[in-house]
Amino acid sequence: MAEHILVLAEQLEGQLTDVTLELIGVARRLAASRGSGVDALVLGDGVSSLAATVPADRTLLMEHPALRLFNPEAAQRALEAVARETSPWLVLVPNTSLGMDVAAAVATRLGWPLVAYCQAIEERDGQLVATSQLFGGKILADCPVGTDHAVLSVLAGAFSSEAAAPEPPARIERLTPPAELDALRVRATGLERPEAADVDITRAEKIVAVGRGIESKDNLELAEELAEGLGAVVAASRPLVDAGWLPRSRQVGKSGLKVKPRLYLALGISGAPEHLEGMRDAELIIAVNKDPKAPIFDVAHYGVVADLFDVAEALQERLGG
Ligand SMILES: Cc1cc2nc3c(=O)[nH]c(=O)nc-3n(C[C@H](O)[C@H](O)[C@H](O)COP(=O)(O)OP(=O)(O)OC[C@H]3O[C@@H](n4cnc5c(N)ncnc54)[C@H](O)[C@@H]3O)c2cc1C
Structure with a gap:
């Protein structure tokens, strides 16, 4: 029976993303309950120094020119090959724009079940249960995961990154890339960054x-006034x-x-x-919504x-606007 857990490490331009640490943290908890370990798979080209920082029990490093930029087909082939070779109990993939392109394809090719959009993974009465957020969080589906293989794609921010011990990997193993990487149909030719923004909302x-509750572009003025009174900037869904209505540089998510x-x-x-x-890592989140069941209230x-128009007006009055 497979016991260990394989985490697909996500990196962009040689930087490990936060969600990778979150996945390693949850993998550690699950693996510990079985006295087992956590493998992390690092894909890229010229990323051996990055591999040395991944806090897994064993880091599997696969380098190939086709993995230099994110290419879903290359990542699928690489992860599939490693899963076949190492036969883990669970494969954890970040449910991000990159990971979404990988998890379902790999699960299908392996013939393993997939639970996507996982926001919780826990043992209940000796059974592992992955909770999947459906329809934008309106439905939570508890999916029992057996002791056989499975692929779970996990939402970013669902788990703390602190559970991933900060130590570097105990072992790094360099893997031979599968031959399919030399005959891909998809080619990544470059990474394009958006143009410089008027306001940097990340800072x-x-x-x-x-x-969408703001209803019309004209009503954005209300948000601008409120932001001015609070010393804030306006961002949007x-x-x-x-x-x-607003430039891409203002989009959160x-x-x-x-x-x-x-x-x-x-x-x-x-x-x-x-x-x-x-936005779930914001220090203080205040949500205004007409619907008491809106998932924003969960965070x-x-x-x-x-x-929101009543609240905005009342706030403006308090701010002296
Ligand atoms: C691959 C992918 C990537 C995506 N990336 C992003 C992303 O980066 N960022 C993002 O935001 N979305 C993203 N989305 C879209 C996301 O799924 C949602 O559709 C989107 O976030 C919904 O935006 P919203 O909350 O403004 O609108 P809605 O879901 O329509 O919600 C509007 C809310 O306003 C409330 N409301 C209405 N009128 C009022 C009022 N007068 N007062 C108070 N409350 C009111 C309603 O109750 C409702 O809850 C992505 C989707 C996909 C598939």
């Missing part, structure tokens, strides 16, 4: 974030950016930016997992079930 201490301000005031944002991924330190 803002206070953020007034607006979602993705639909507002997609509608062209999975396909936007990750922010960690001292204050995050969320007005009319439902709290879909893709949005939470970008908010203070929640106001009310019309």
